[in-house]
Amino acid sequence: AQTVTQSQPEMSVQEAETVTLSCTYDTSESDYYLFWYKQPPSRQMILVIRQEAYKQQNATENRFSVNFQKAAKSFSLKISDSQLGDAAMYFCAYRSGWGGSEKLVFGKGTKLTVNP
Amino acid sequence: ETGVTQTPRHLVMGMTNKKSLKCEQHLGHNAMYWYKQSAKKPLELMFVYSLEERVENNSVPSRFSPECPNSSHLFLHLHTLQPEDSALYLCASSQDPTSGSIGEQFFGPGTRLTVL
Numbered sequence A: 001a002q003t004v005t006q007s008q009p010e011m012s013v014q015e016a017e018t019v020t021l022s023c024t025y026d027t028s029e030s031d032y033y034l035f036w037y038k039q040p041p042s043r044q045m046i047l048v049i050r051q052e053a054y055k056q057q058n059a060t061e062n063r064f065s066v067n068f069q070k071a072a073k074s075f076s077l078k079i080s081d082s083q084l085g086d087a088a089m090y091f092c093a094y095r096s097g098w099g100g101s102e103k104l105v106f107g108k109g110t111k112l113t114v115n116p
Numbered sequence B: 001e002t003g004v005t006q007t008p009r010h011l012v013m014g015m016t017n018k019k020s021l022k023c024e025q026h027l028g029h030n031a032m033y034w035y036k037q038s039a040k041k042p043l044e045l046m047f048v049y050s051l052e053e054r055v056e057n058n059s060v061p062s063r064f065s066p067e068c069p070n071s072s073h074l075f076l077h078l079h080t081l082q083p084e085d086s087a088l089y090l091c092a093s094s095q096d097p098t099s100g101s102i103g104e105q106f107f108g109p110g111t112r113l114t115v116l
Helices: none
Strands: A003-005 A010-014 A019-021 A024-026 A032-039 A046-052 A064-069 A074-079 A088-096 A104-106 A110-115 B004-007 B010-013 B018-025 B031-037 B044-050 B053-057 B064-070 B073-079 B087-094 B111-115
Touching (some): A003 A104, A019 A110, A024 A074, A032 A064, A032 A074, A046 A064, A046 A074, A074 A088, B004 B087, B010 B018, B018 B031, B018 B087, B044 B064, B044 B073, B053 B064
Parallel strands (some): B010 B111
Antiparallel strands (some): A003 A024, A019 A074, A032 A088, A064 A074, A088 A104, A088 A110, B004 B018, B018 B073, B031 B044, B031 B087, B044 B053, B064 B073, B087 B111
């Protein structure tokens, strides 16, 4: 079974600085998808960024980018120019690429604090 | 309404009560999910419905009973719950990955359930 590990329960960053959140996963599959979700204190889980395993190029969405290392099974999230609104729980998630499999496996999350 | 909505946002119930949680998605998706989010635990997938048929039931106790009358609505019927069932219950939807979508899930704001 696939597992997702987020080794940093909490992280903090100064406003306007850069922070990297770690995620590793365990799978025997070669085709899969990885996601980072953000859950602010208001609780709505929001998709931040996604990565298809077959793509070598790291995904980027504005100030959010990933460092996807397939061989190392690592999928870290980098937040540049951190803003107060980035404060939230961040969850890394894995989905099998097998057709018809909808199940997402989540890590335990990292709580990010942004200091003004 | 847009996205995924859930009602009620907060619910307090006794162990002998019967209540229902409602989820509605306005995204035209054909798969819906119930998750349980407890403190200090990863999100736990409870049920998956794809094309209105239940495709996964992750060993959830029978005191939780899902219902999916159509592709836009999902209910979670609750009866004779235990205090340890107190948690945030999240609903999500996605487009069936077999249709060519990557299958990323979109979440509702959740229902905070307290069982006394």
